Amino acid sequence: MLHTNLSRLLASGGPKRLISTVNKLTTVEVNDKTGIAILTMNRPPVNGLNLELLQDLKSSIDEIEGNKSRGLILTSSSPTIFSAGLDILEMYKPDMDRCRAFWSQLQETWLALYGSSVPTAAAINGHSPAGGCLLATSCEYRVMVPKFTIGLNETQLGMIAPQWFMSAFLSVLPQREAERALNQGRMFTTEEALRVGLIDETANSKEEAIEKCAAFIGTFAKVNPLARSLTKQQFRAADLQQLKNGRKEDLEKFLFTVSQPALQKGLGIYLEGLKKKVKKQ
Numbered sequence: 571m572l573h574t575n576l577s578r579l580l581a582s583g584g585p586k587r588l589i590s591t592v593n594k595l596t597t598v599e600v601n602d603k604t605g606i607a608i609l610t611m612n613r614p615p616v617n618g619l620n621l622e623l624l625q626d627l628k629s630s631i632d633e634i635e636g637n638k639s640r641g642l643i644l645t646s647s648s649p650t651i652f653s654a655g656l657d658i659l660e661m662y663k664p665d666m667d668r669c670r671a672f673w674s675q676l677q678e679t680w681l682a683l684y685g686s687s688v689p690t691a692a693a694i695n696g697h698s699p700a701g702g703c704l705l706a707t708s709c710e711y712r713v714m715v716p717k718f719t720i721g722l723n724e725t726q727l728g729m730i731a732p733q734w735f736m737s738a739f740l741s742v743l744p745q746r747e748a749e750r751a752l753n754q755g756r757m758f759t760t761e762e763a764l765r766v767g768l769i770d771e772t773a774n775s776k777e778e779a780i781e782k783c784a785a786f787i788g789t790f791a792k793v794n795p796l797a798r799s800l801t802k803q804q805f806r807a808a809d810l811q812q813l814k815n816g817r818k819e820d821l822e823k824f825l826f827t828v829s830q831p832a833l834q835k836g837l838g839i840y841l842e843g844l845k846k847k848v849k850k851q
């Protein structure tokens with residue numbers, strides 16, 4: 571009951587205090603009464619994860635860790651896109667120095683979100699392919715609005731999802747399901763995602779999704795915060811350590827991959843397809 575009241579208060583727009591608007595591409599709002607922080611991505615049109623959005627996400631996660639919030643809910647300001655994943659323009663005909671900084675920041679941001687000490691949930695209020703799915707599966711709970719899609723579609727782009735993308739996916743899906751979906755580059759509808767367990771609940775609106783995420787975070791209200799956070803970290807330690815140990819190698823593999831002419835050709839065709847789709851409408 572307490573949890574339901576907390577989540578209703580949060581969703582009803584009860585007393586909210588805007589703690590930070592410092593970052594250009596993210597905002598953090600902490601509800602005074604519940605102590606839950608809503609972290610909103612705001613990089614139109616599709617929340618493509620470029621270097622700057624990744625930097626802002628990391629600094630917002632740090633801020634939420636530092637201000638003793640009771641939980642973090644990740645969402646988007648777009649009515650139809652949670653995140654379109656990595657900004658393909660960071661990988662297409664890239665400046666290699668920026669590309670290096672981009673991938674290193676992606677690693678950094680993932681380590682912060684997946685390893686966050688506070689309870690995390692994603693209110694998925696739009697499409698969530700690839701890197702968008704990585705963000706969502708790095709959270710502990712997912713609530714998604716109908717008529718959108720989510721999944722790791724890397725193989726469709728001729729790319730291989732790195733091991734740590736797979737770790738987050740595998741922390742949510744059974745191995746058999748995860749392996750098949752990754753090999754196919756499968757995008758799940760909201761309903762399919764619920765059926766396989768890629769999301770935990772559906773909601774009819776962003777507000778309801780946030781309410782349900784807050785209710786999930788509320789389930790920890792009576793649990794010792796340190797015991798909860800250390801338990802979470804033990805569950806995730808091997809995945810986090812694997813990337814920490816292999817960061818340099820992972821970066822080099824990425825740089826090698828994006829510098830392949832065949833990949834560049836594929837990305838060019840993919841981008842062209844996205845643009846043609848816009849013109850047709």
Ligand SMILES: CCCCCCCC/C=C/C=C/CC(=O)SCCNC(=O)CCNC(=O)[C@H](O)C(C)(C)COP(=O)(O)OP(=O)(O)OC[C@H]1O[C@@H](n2cnc3c(N)ncnc32)[C@H](O)[C@@H]1OP(=O)(O)O
Nearest residue numbers: 618654655656657658659697699700701823824827844845
């Ligand atoms: C062994 C280990 C090896 C390690 C090596 C690692 C290898 C590299 C790994 C890479 C991993 C990559 C993961 C990714 O995240 S790649 C990105 C994948 N994302 C997608 O495929 C999504 C593509 N976008 C869409 O499907 C749609 O845009 C959608 C999100 C469904 C939204 O549709 P809609 O609302 O209709 O919007 P538009 O399609 O019209 O898009 C509006 C404009 O935004 C541009 N756009 C869309 N997505 C991206 C993107 N991801 N990056 C850059 N730009 C994007 C689109 O072209 C439109 O642009 P414009 O208005 O200029 O025409």
